[in-house]
Amino acid sequence: MASEPQATPTGPATAPSVRQPTAQWARGPAVPVASVVFALAIGAIFVLLSGHDPIAAYIDLFRGAFGSPYDITETLIQTIPLVLAGLAVAVAFRTGLFNIGAESQLLIGAVAAGAVGARFADLPGFVLFPMVLAAGIGAGAGWAAIAGYLKAARGVNEVITTIMQNYIVVFVMHWLLQNGPMTAPNALGTPASAPIGAGAVLPIIIPNELVPLTRLHAGIFLAIAAVVVFWFLLWRTPLGYELRAVGLGARAAAQAGIDPRTRIVIAMAIAGGFAGLAGMIQVTGVFHRVFDGFSSGYGFDAIAVALLGKNSPIGIALAALLFGAFARGGSIMQANAGVSAQLVSVIEAVVLFVIAAELIVRVLTARRRERKPLEAIA
Amino acid sequence: MIGARPERARTTGATAVGTERVPLLEMRGIRKRFGDLQALDGVDLVVNEGEIHALVGENGAGKTTLMNVLYGLYHPDSGTIRYRERDVRITGPRDAIALGIGMIHQHFMLVPPLTVAENVVLGDERGGPVLDDRAIEERVRGLEERFAIAVEPGARVEDIPLGLQQRVEILKVLYRGSELLIFDEPTAVLTPQEVDELFAIVRTLREEGKTLILITHKLREVMAVTDRITVLRGGRNAGELVTKQTTPAEIARAMVGREMKQLKARATPPRTEVILDVRGLEALSDRGSPALRGIDFEIRSGEILGIAGVGGNGQSELAQCLLGLRKVAAGTIRIGGIDISRDDPKRTRARGVAYVPEDRRIEGLVLAFTVADDFILGKQDRPPYAANGIVLDPAAILKAGGRLAVEYDVRPPNPRAIVANLSGGNQQKVVLGRELSERPKLIVVSQPTRGLDIAATEYVHERLLEQRGQGAAILLVSSELDEIRALSDRIAVMFEGRIVAVLDAASATEERLGLLMAGHTEAAA
Numbered sequence: 001m002a003s004e005p006q007a008t009p010t011g012p013a014t015a016p017s018v019r020q021p022t023a024q025w026a027r028g029p030a031v032p033v034a035s036v037v038f039a040l041a042i043g044a045i046f047v048l049l050s051g052h053d054p055i056a057a058y059i060d061l062f063r064g065a066f067g068s069p070y071d072i073t074e075t076l077i078q079t080i081p082l083v084l085a086g087l088a089v090a091v092a093f094r095t096g097l098f099n100i101g102a103e104s105q106l107l108i109g110a111v112a113a114g115a116v117g118a119r120f121a122d123l124p125g126f127v128l129f130p131m132v133l134a135a136g137i138g139a140g141a142g143w144a145a146i147a148g149y150l151k152a153a154r155g156v157n158e159v160i161t162t163i164m165q166n167y168i169v170v171f172v173m174h175w176l177l178q179n180g181p182m183t184a185p186n187a188l189g190t191p192a193s194a195p196i197g198a199g200a201v202l203p204i205i206i207p208n209e210l211v212p213l214t215r216l217h218a219g220i221f222l223a224i225a226a227v228v229v230f231w232f233l234l235w236r237t238p239l240g241y242e243l244r245a246v247g248l249g250a251r252a253a254a255q256a257g258i259d260p261r262t263r264i265v266i267a268m269a270i271a272g273g274f275a276g277l278a279g280m281i282q283v284t285g286v287f288h289r290v291f292d293g294f295s296s297g298y299g300f301d302a303i304a305v306a307l308l309g310k311n312s313p314i315g316i317a318l319a320a321l322l323f324g325a326f327a328r329g330g331s332i333m334q335a336n337a338g339v340s341a342q343l344v345s346v347i348e349a350v351v352l353f354v355i356a357a358e359l360i361v362r363v364l365t366a367r368r369r370e371r372k373p374l375e376a377i378a
Numbered sequence: 379m380i381g382a383r384p385e386r387a388r389t390t391g392a393t394a395v396g397t398e399r400v401p402l403l404e405m406r407g408i409r410k411r412f413g414d415l416q417a418l419d420g421v422d423l424v425v426n427e428g429e430i431h432a433l434v435g436e437n438g439a440g441k442t443t444l445m446n447v448l449y450g451l452y453h454p455d456s457g458t459i460r461y462r463e464r465d466v467r468i469t470g471p472r473d474a475i476a477l478g479i480g481m482i483h484q485h486f487m488l489v490p491p492l493t494v495a496e497n498v499v500l501g502d503e504r505g506g507p508v509l510d511d512r513a514i515e516e517r518v519r520g521l522e523e524r525f526a527i528a529v530e531p532g533a534r535v536e537d538i539p540l541g542l543q544q545r546v547e548i549l550k551v552l553y554r555g556s557e558l559l560i561f562d563e564p565t566a567v568l569t570p571q572e573v574d575e576l577f578a579i580v581r582t583l584r585e586e587g588k589t590l591i592l593i594t595h596k597l598r599e600v601m602a603v604t605d606r607i608t609v610l611r612g613g614r615n616a617g618e619l620v621t622k623q624t625t626p627a628e629i630a631r632a633m634v635g636r637e638m639k640q641l642k643a644r645a646t647p648p649r650t651e652v653i654l655d656v657r658g659l660e661a662l663s664d665r666g667s668p669a670l671r672g673i674d675f676e677i678r679s680g681e682i683l684g685i686a687g688v689g690g691n692g693q694s695e696l697a698q699c700l701l702g703l704r705k706v707a708a709g710t711i712r713i714g715g716i717d718i719s720r721d722d723p724k725r726t727r728a729r730g731v732a733y734v735p736e737d738r739r740i741e742g743l744v745l746a747f748t749v750a751d752d753f754i755l756g757k758q759d760r761p762p763y764a765a766n767g768i769v770l771d772p773a774a775i776l777k778a779g780g781r782l783a784v785e786y787d788v789r790p791p792n793p794r795a796i797v798a799n800l801s802g803g804n805q806q807k808v809v810l811g812r813e814l815s816e817r818p819k820l821i822v823v824s825q826p827t828r829g830l831d832i833a834a835t836e837y838v839h840e841r842l843l844e845q846r847g848q849g850a851a852i853l854l855v856s857s858e859l860d861e862i863r864a865l866s867d868r869i870a871v872m873f874e875g876r877i878v879a880v881l882d883a884a885s886a887t888e889e890r891l892g893l894l895m896a897g898h899t900e901a902a903a
Contacts, residue, residue, distance in 0.1 A: 235770075237768065238758045238764045241754075244747075245747070245755060248745070249743065251740050254703065254723065255723055256723070256727075257726075258724075
């Protein structure tokens with residue numbers, strides 16, 4: 001080895017990087033999968049502590065989610081809003097923003113869709129549906145853009161504004177729907193709006209003869225389309241490139257002529273549009289009206305979905321399916337095995353915990369690398 | 379192992395130099411491998427007692443790895459270490475400290491809210507369980523007097539500048555009784571004045587009988603302060619030299635492994651066409667105080683105007699104004715006669731302005747992007763990268779990335795490589811490739827070779843001179859006077875937001891520039 005002649009002087013430039021393996025490992029699906037497995041193991045301990053059989057509980061959980069065609073369609077119904085809200089978090093994340101407000105963007109989209117759908121209930125579907133769609137997406141986009149504008153123009157932290165926006169929408173919905181302007185005249189105390197017009201209702205896509213009583217609606221196609229749009233937008237358009245550049249290096253983007261401020265507003269508007277679409281789909285596909293408190297916190301689960309899915313289109317779809325299965329399977333497990341459906345929340349929390357821990361580890365190792373300059377390795 | 383390489387330039391054997399002295403430290407045949415990379419391939423290092431020994435080499439030559447082996451942070455795959463004529467095994471920093479080896483790290487390891495004295499004694503407080511602040515301060519003061527190192531022991535570390543923080547690091551090491559002090563790139567974070575002060579301390583330490591190893595790649599510092607030099611290249615010894623008997627050129631040759639190219643002298647004079655014309659430019663700093671107080675200058679086609687000045691006298695703000703990154707409070711910036719002082723960066727760049735920013739890792743590049751993606755930053759909405767401005771063409775981006783990577787000598791020339799994983803020199807080549815490949819009219823260049831090694835610096839300079847030859851106007855901001863003097867046709871000195879003098883490169887001696895930079899306009903005239 002020692003006598004090996006040193007070839008033409010190549011200089012330091014050829015020193016290969018030894019840092020890449022770790023980085024690539026972190027980019028793969030290893031961590032999300034491991035975190036889910038770990039979370040299931042922790043969950044099993046809690047099931048044991050509550051005096052039940054964890055294996056049986058998990059079998060019930062799985063059966064509840066995928067045990068029959070009907071169960072699968074119910075799982076998918078839960079998955080649809082999670083996918084869309086997950087995209088809402090991810091678009092912002094890719095632009096370097098933490099969108100905690102997917103919940104309020106989803107709710108406001110639902111309110112707008114429900115209001116338009118009820119107010120113009122008599123219009124034919126080919127007019128009404130596009131109106132309702134535009135209302136849902138537009139309301140979510142406009143609402144989220146406010147947080148983006150405050151960040152861009154005034155430097156207000158978007159985490160704060162989006163959290164506050166959540167409260168605003170929740171309470172405005174109380175007011176609208178509990179004996180407020182949107183409350184159905186014949187509601188009889190139910191905090192709900194009048195039903196939307198038949199033309200705005202998303203059709204059931206599986207015939208009753210095939211899967212009896214199924215509620216699976218055409219919103220699933222909208223969700224799939226949204227995943228494709230997300231991918232195309234971010235990786236196949238100049239705008240998406242700009243959003244990613246701002247997210248990964250705002251100052252580099254700025255000096256290259258990409259103004260981060262406008263891109264922040266655009267990213268939030270797109271995020272809100274995805275979430276608003278989620279709300280619109282819940283109204284037109286599932287409830288056919290707006291209920292106060294109809295969302296079980298999709299916008300918050302969406303944060304976990306986006307993180308678990310590493311803000312990638314396929315990852316988000318899979319993570320949303322997992323969380324959808326938890327939501328559907330958890331209630332069945334509670335009914336059958338007597339294990340509280342809260343177990344699902346425990347598992348979701350552990351998943352988040354592990355993902356967050358991985359982020360922390362990555363940040364810490366990145367810092368350590370900073371401390372030891374390249375030379376320390378090469 | 380070592381003898382098998384007779385081609386190695388070995389000016390002097392360790393025993394031939396300073397024969398009256400005993401080797402304090404003898405490292406022999408040190409090897410260390412990281413994955414595919416043989417970081418150290420049988421390196422020898424012999425340091426005599428009471429000398430200042432320079433350990434030099436390009437980035438990646440193995441200097442820091444070798445010192446981390448000595449300090450016990452890495453365990454060598456093979457090789458021996460003798461210290462005070464005894465074979466030693468150093469398994470961790472604790473062993474090294476026990477032997478009397480101390481390391482002053484490039485990035486300080488201090489606790490900011492604690493006082494200087496507390497930091498010095500941290501981990502080795504001595505005395506009872508109750509900390510006696512006064513006694514500690516006295517002990518630290520005693521140390522300071524002996525080695526002529528001035529820092530107020532009661533001051534909080536977070537309140538003192540970097541140069542003084544470094545002294546705290548030195549005191550820490552001395553407090554633990556170190557006889558051999560390793561300085562890892564000690565001047566990287568210092569101002570020129572702080573460098574002089576550090577060198578005074580370093581000389582005092584030698585007079586007090588300490589032995590010092592200085593890791594660096596700055597030849598000026600090697601020549602100024604060291605006694606002997608060990609050169610590493612590619613993880614092997616590339617020469618042992620006695621400072622008094624060598625020249626910077628000889629050291630550089632050993633470091634790079636070939637003759638340094640002579641920069642082609644400015645063969646052609648600047649042309650007559652004025653590209654950039656700046657009149658009465660004023661702008662505020664981030665804190666709202668005046669940063670530019672009426673700047674006038676012009677740069678012609680094929681001319682390099684160097685901007686000299688102590689950092690923080692408005693150079694960064696000037697560059698930002700030219701790019702449209704900073705609001706212009708008053709005055710005009712004309713490119714080919716058109717005022718661009720109100721334009722944003724996108725429109726400014728459309729006028730043919732290119733920018734090589736000061737901090738390539740933050741401002742120049744999106745580090746997490748691939749090489750190909752970083753090459754198109756700012757051009758992402760134009761053909762061929764975006765067909766009709768709407769849809770990106772990944773194949774075209776990759777193809778252009780591969781071509782530019784080869785053209786600008788990015789190693790490895792892989793357009794899919796993540797930029798963060800490249801060395802500093804290769805990162806800068808990505809910036810150059812992006813900024814220079816479209817025939818810019820004006821190139822604003824800020825600290826283009828900061829942190830780069832000799833070969834990469836040479837490359838950057840060649841490329842800039844090539845642009846000059848093609849008729850570009852170049853504004854060069856640099857804190858390296860040598861760089862400014864070597865490249866510029868004219869040199870403007872900035873002081874407190876004004877250009878206090880514009881000199882012809884020929885008449886700009888270092889002394890004159892130094893006086894002007896310090897604000898002594900009359901004395902330098």
